[in-house]
Amino acid sequence: MFEIGNSLREARLRQHLEFPEMEQATKIRAKYLRALEDEQFDVLPAQTYVKGFLRSYAEYLGLDGQLYVDEYNSRFVVGEEEAPPRPRRSAPPPSRGAQVQSRVVLLTLLGIAAVTAIVIVAWTWGEPQKKEPVGLGTTPAQTPAVVQPPVAAKTVRLIVTALRGNCWLEVHSGSATGRIIFQGTLERGQRHVFTGRKLWITLDRPENLRTILNGHTRVLPGGGVKTLIVTSRGVRPGV
Known part of the structure; x- marks a missing residue:
C-alpha cells in the first residue's frame, strides 16, 4: 500500500513539471490532475474517469499506470452493483386482421390443392376414346375438281x-x-x-x-x- 497522491506529486516535482505543461501534454484539465495528487477523487466526474486519468497521468510521469489503478481499486472501490436485468418484451399477439388474412390464404391453398387432385384423378382414370377404324361407316373424301386456268391469248x-x-x-x-x-x-x-x-x-x-x-x-x-x-x-x- 502506498500514497497515490504523494507518489504522483513527488514524481512530477522531480521532473520539474508544472500543471499547465501537464495539462497540455496529457489533455487532462489541471484541476483534475491536482485532485489526483490530493486524492480528492470525488472531484472527478466518475470512477471510470478516475481510473483513466490516473493511468494516463502515472504513465506520463514514467510510473506503472496499472499499479496505481489497482491501488485505487483496493482502497476506494467497494464493489460495483450489477445492473438489474431488463425484462424481455414478449412479442405482441397478432392482430385480428392478420389472423383473418392467414386463414383466407390457407383456405385458398387448400382449394387449389383439391382442384389439382381432382384433375389428376380424372385424367388418370378416364377411359380413352376409341378411334373408329378407317373405312367403317365413314364417307370417302371426294376429290376436288381441278379447275383449269384460262388459256392466255397469244401475243x-x-x-x-x-x-x-x-x-x-x-x-x-x-x-x-x-x-x-x-x-x-x-x-x-x-x-x-x-x-x-x-x-x-x-x-x-x-x-x-x-x-x-x-x-x-x-x-x-x-x-x-x-x-x-x-x-x-x-x-x-x-x-
Missing part, C-alpha cells in the same frame, strides 16, 4: 419494214380507240416492231411494207388507206 409480234417506199402508220392497242403505240411515217429502209394481243392498224400504201407476223411473212392488200386488225391468227380488214 402478237409484228415486224414491218418499209421495203419499197415510205408508208404512213397509226397503230392502236386492242381497238380503234385504244392506246396509240405508234403514229408517223416509216421511211424507206426503216423497220419497226409492234407487240400486243391485238393491234388495230391504219396505214397508207401498205404495198410498200414487208410484214412478218410471229415469224411468218404476210402480204398486205394494197391500194390507198387501209385499216387492218392483227391478231395471232392472222390479218383481217377492219370495220
Whole structure:
C-alpha cells in the first residue's frame, strides 16, 4: 500500500513539471490532475474517469499506470452493483386482421390443392376414346375438281419494214380507240416492231411494207388507206 497522491506529486516535482505543461501534454484539465495528487477523487466526474486519468497521468510521469489503478481499486472501490436485468418484451399477439388474412390464404391453398387432385384423378382414370377404324361407316373424301386456268391469248409480234417506199402508220392497242403505240411515217429502209394481243392498224400504201407476223411473212392488200386488225391468227380488214 502506498500514497497515490504523494507518489504522483513527488514524481512530477522531480521532473520539474508544472500543471499547465501537464495539462497540455496529457489533455487532462489541471484541476483534475491536482485532485489526483490530493486524492480528492470525488472531484472527478466518475470512477471510470478516475481510473483513466490516473493511468494516463502515472504513465506520463514514467510510473506503472496499472499499479496505481489497482491501488485505487483496493482502497476506494467497494464493489460495483450489477445492473438489474431488463425484462424481455414478449412479442405482441397478432392482430385480428392478420389472423383473418392467414386463414383466407390457407383456405385458398387448400382449394387449389383439391382442384389439382381432382384433375389428376380424372385424367388418370378416364377411359380413352376409341378411334373408329378407317373405312367403317365413314364417307370417302371426294376429290376436288381441278379447275383449269384460262388459256392466255397469244401475243402478237409484228415486224414491218418499209421495203419499197415510205408508208404512213397509226397503230392502236386492242381497238380503234385504244392506246396509240405508234403514229408517223416509216421511211424507206426503216423497220419497226409492234407487240400486243391485238393491234388495230391504219396505214397508207401498205404495198410498200414487208410484214412478218410471229415469224411468218404476210402480204398486205394494197391500194390507198387501209385499216387492218392483227391478231395471232392472222390479218383481217377492219370495220
